[in-house]
Amino acid sequence: xxxxxxxxxxxxxxxxxxxxxxxxxxxxxxxxxxxxxxxxxxxxxxxxxxxxxxxxxxxxxxxxxxxxxxxxxxxxxxxxxxxxxxxxxxxxxxxxxxxxxxxxxxxxxxxxxxxxxxxxxxxx
Numbered sequence: 001x002x003x004x005x006x007x008x009x010x011x012x013x014x015x016x017x018x019x020x021x022x023x024x025x026x027x028x029x030x031x032x033x034x035x036x037x038x039x040x041x042x043x044x045x046x047x048x049x050x051x052x053x054x055x056x057x058x059x060x061x062x063x064x065x066x067x068x069x070x071x072x073x074x075x076x077x078x079x080x081x082x083x084x085x086x087x088x089x090x091x092x093x094x095x096x097x098x099x100x101x102x103x104x105x106x107x108x109x110x111x112x113x114x115x116x117x118x119x120x121x122x123x124x
Contacts (some may be wrong), residue, residue, distance in 0.1 A: 024051040030066045031110065031123045033070060033102075035059060044105045051101065058094050062121035064113065093120060 013117055028035045034043040041057050042049040051059065057079055075091050076084035084091075095111060102110045112120045 028060075028063055030063050031121065032065060032106075032108075033059070033121075034089065035063055044110075047105050049101050049105070050114055053100070055098055055101075058091075059098060066121045067123045069114055069118050069120050073118075075118070082094060098102050 025037060026038050029111070032045050034046075036042075039061075040047075041052070042051050042056065042059065058075065061075060061078055072091055073084045073089075076088065077080060080090075095113070099111055102108075109122055111123055114120060
């Protein structure tokens, strides 16, 4: 958890930058991935993808920053509201789960890992 008011302020600023700006518009479509924020559904090439709440939120962060590196630290702060520990593999697991779900529909790479840094949602 966040330890003080400054950490909380930093978290809120980070969350505002990384969570979807178009949430109030209902849907976002980038790179054949459609997120519907009203019913929290995901479609890839028009086919439904069943996600957990955490996977949906992780995908929302990546889509809102499509084509840009999103650090593991930012993901940890926004999703888990805590600092990233050196041995934390939970983000890796959730990314792997999303990749598997997308691979069922298409072999096209969707999420790129930048080793030691974070992830990029590929836009083409």
